Amino acid sequence: MKLNYFACFSTLAATVSSQLLVLPFGRHPASDERPLKMDPVGPGGPSAPSAQGGVILSDVMGKERSVNIFAGFTRDVVSISHRLDDSSQNSTILAPLNSAIEKLPRKPWEDARDYETLGTNAYEGGDGQERAQRNIRRFVEAHVVPSSPWQEREKVKTLLGDREVWWESKDGKKLIQPDNIEVDSVASQVGNGEVWIIRGVRNYS
Ligand SMILES: *[C@@H]1O[C@H](CO)[C@@H](O)[C@H](O)[C@H]1NC(C)=O
DSSP: OOOOOOOTHHHHHHHOOHHHHOOOOOTTTSSSSSSEEEOOOTEEEETGGGGTOOOHHHHHHOOOOHHHHHHHHHHHHHHHHHTTOOOOOOEEEEEEEEHHHOOOSOOOOOOOHHHHHGGGGTTEEEEEHHHHHHHHEEEEEEEEOOOOSOOTTBBBTTOOOOOOEEEHHHETTEEEEEOOOOOOEEEEEETTEEEEESOOOOOOO
């Protein structure tokens, strides 16, 4: 069964080259993803943010077309989509521009180490699919700072837990350090955090 991995994201399907962002296999029902916000109650209990009236990250994440590839990934990783849906957990989302993701030498679900150990079939079959989903989760986690407001020069670890990141202003720009990634704009400020659109992808491992 071959399905377009992003078939449920009509915006993506419409705007993103299928060459670039179609995983080489179909969705798996038991995998770490959920299709859309059909299920308001997650494993962590009810989040029901809308019932409390405030706008939160899950409401705004998909609004910026310039980052809709990354927004699709956040919906696709259960732990992240629950976090963005939880009004009691603040995050600063570092959302790379579509153009930055498209420029990557490898797709975000590919890891050079998988190819080294497993060869060109690294992402085939059920194991391959799990591997790709794990890599996507790591990619997303590397771009979620688990606090907001995030103060200038405040060193934090992203959800991935790799090296610390911080930001500083320089010549009127915000730069994410240590990778020197320019913040294009702060797209949203809502009850449980902010979405920062960034012009590059973090270098993590
Ligand atoms: C979470 O973000 C909101 C909105 O910016 C802020 O009012 C609140 O103090 C933050 N909570 C924490 C624990 O940082």
